[in-house]
Amino acid sequence: MTETLHRAGTLPVNDADPFAPEHLETPEPLHAALRDAGPVVYLARYDVYALARYEQVHAALVNWQDFQSGAGVGLSNFRYEKPWRPPSLLLEADPPRHDAPRRVLAAILGPRALRRLRQTWFAEAEALVERVLGERELDGVPALAEAFPLRVFPDAVGLQREGRQNLLPYGNFAFNAFGPANSLVTDAAPHVPEWAAWVDAQCARDRLGPDGFGGRIWAAADRGELTHEQAPLVVRSLLTAGVDTTVHGLAAVLHAFATHPGQWQRVRDNPAAARVAFDEAVRWASPVQTFFRTATTDTLVGGTTIPEGRKILMFLAAANRDPRRWERPDTFDLGRDPSGHVGFGMGLHQCVGQHVARLEAEALLTALARRVRRLELTGEPVRQHNNTLRALRSLPLRLHPA
Numbered sequence: 001m002t003e004t005l006h007r008a009g010t011l012p013v014n015d016a017d018p019f020a021p022e023h024l025e026t027p028e029p030l031h032a033a034l035r036d037a038g039p040v041v042y043l044a045r046y047d048v049y050a051l052a053r054y055e056q057v058h059a060a061l062v063n064w065q066d067f068q069s070g071a072g073v074g075l076s077n078f079r080y081e082k083p084w085r086p087p088s089l090l091l092e093a094d095p096p097r098h099d100a101p102r103r104v105l106a107a108i109l110g111p112r113a114l115r116r117l118r119q120t121w122f123a124e125a126e127a128l129v130e131r132v133l134g135e136r137e138l139d140g141v142p143a144l145a146e147a148f149p150l151r152v153f154p155d156a157v158g159l160q161r162e163g164r165q166n167l168l169p170y171g172n173f174a175f176n177a178f179g180p181a182n183s184l185v186t187d188a189a190p191h192v193p194e195w196a197a198w199v200d201a202q203c204a205r206d207r208l209g210p211d212g213f214g215g216r217i218w219a220a221a222d223r224g225e226l227t228h229e230q231a232p233l234v235v236r237s238l239l240t241a242g243v244d245t246t247v248h249g250l251a252a253v254l255h256a257f258a259t260h261p262g263q264w265q266r267v268r269d270n271p272a273a274a275r276v277a278f279d280e281a282v283r284w285a286s287p288v289q290t291f292f293r294t295a296t297t298d299t300l301v302g303g304t305t306i307p308e309g310r311k312i313l314m315f316l317a318a319a320n321r322d323p324r325r326w327e328r329p330d331t332f333d334l335g336r337d338p339s340g341h342v343g344f345g346m347g348l349h350q351c352v353g354q355h356v357a358r359l360e361a362e363a364l365l366t367a368l369a370r371r372v373r374r375l376e377l378t379g380e381p382v383r384q385h386n387n388t389l390r391a392l393r394s395l396p397l398r399l400h401p402a
């Protein structure tokens with residue numbers, strides 16, 4: 001029995017462009033309008049169905065059978081359109097293709113596997129904070145949010161030193177490419193072949209140190225846990241998703257503490273609060289704002305039937321600030337339990353690198369908590385527009401020494 005398609009006149013329609021500069025600059029008003037309009041809103045501009053409430057976003061994320069990733073998790077539908085690069089074996093794959101790559105990466109990036117990096121990353125964070133403390137004012141984005149991940153992550157992957165400057169622009173483009181082909185995508189297009197060539201070349205076995213995340217992916221192929229053809233694509237996943245996300249996650253947590261000084265004192269009093277602080281910042285800012293899915297069958301969501309083959313757009317950031325799920329959702333509050341937030345996704349595709357991100361954040365925040373009494377905003381933060389990422393280009397700060 002097919003459910004009745006959405007009854008005429010009951011499905012709210014919104015003609016906004018969520019990827020337009022005004023909404024990328026200040027997304028909250030559109031998120032609130034979409035949440036208030038209903039559980040499902042038809043976005044006429046892109047002929048997709050928007051989910052902005054926590055309940056529907058969570059339900060779609062955990063329903064990988066009816067809402068697949070294999071047709072792409074951006075606006076482009078791989079059933080009809082050629083992807084800009086060979087699809088990810090994790091992000092853009094459904095079971096069973098998704099299974100072995102995920103199992104391999106989950107083991108390599110799991111909390112136990114990361115314990116070997118803890119001491120080094122904490123020492124690197126202390127050294128970085130020592131260096132920047134001397135400056136009276138600094139831009140927290142290049143000086144901390146970018147500098148720390150770029151100091152520790154490429155080494156942890158086992159990347160050679162040359163060419164690492166390609167990582168941020170490549171990842172930034174990959175996240176723009178999930179959106180429409182607007183100027184954020186077309187302006188970067190001339191550089192993509194160079195960035196992509198470097199990234200693809202670093203995924204080859206002979207470019208990777210044996211003991212890094214990359215070398216361990218190849219070793220898993222030697223053990224037959226995935227094929228040698230899959231190995232470079234799994235390494236590519238790390239290079240695509242592993243840098244820009246943590247850069248903007250760290251920028252978000254620094255921005256949160258600079259705008260909520262009382263919360264910083266809580267971390268000063270109890271540095272163990274650094275980990276939950278990062279998750280609260282990921283909920284509050286949602287560095288990854290949106291992802292799409294494709295309906296594999298007519299699927300009922302919030303009283304509306306999403307027709308087979310159509311795309312839904314999940315507003316993770318709107319769900320993370322849904323007053324139906326969170327008290328005082330717009331407040332960064334270390335007193336809350338942020339677990340259940342969808343800033344790392346949920347279910348089958350939930351971020352496989354979340355423990356890497358948390359360890360980076362714990363290392364940097366612990367080093368800051370020891371040495372910095374207050375993080376003071378000394379100017380307006382400047383946004384970096386991206387079709388998927390909530391990103392800062394600049395965060396003017398003064399670090400008041402403890």
Ligand code: HEM
Pocket residue numbers: 061069073090091092102109237238241242243245246248249250282286287288291342343344345346348349350351352353354356357
């Ligand atoms: C603050 C930092 C990060 C945020 C906010 C973030 C967010 C996300 C989200 C929302 C998803 C789900 C995608 C979906 O449901 O379609 C995801 C998946 C993924 N993330 Fe992260 N991520 C972060 C850091 C990382 C890092 C450091 C890595 C690699 C070391 C990474 C690698 C991946 C990969 C490979 C997937 C696909 C997993 C799968 O499909 O099974 N991410 N991430």
Ligand SMILES: CCOc1cccc(C(=O)O)c1
Pocket residue numbers: 088089090091092174236237238240241245288
């Ligand atoms: C943060 C979402 O995770 C991603 C993003 C971009 C690419 C990939 C990949 O698997 O190549 C994963």
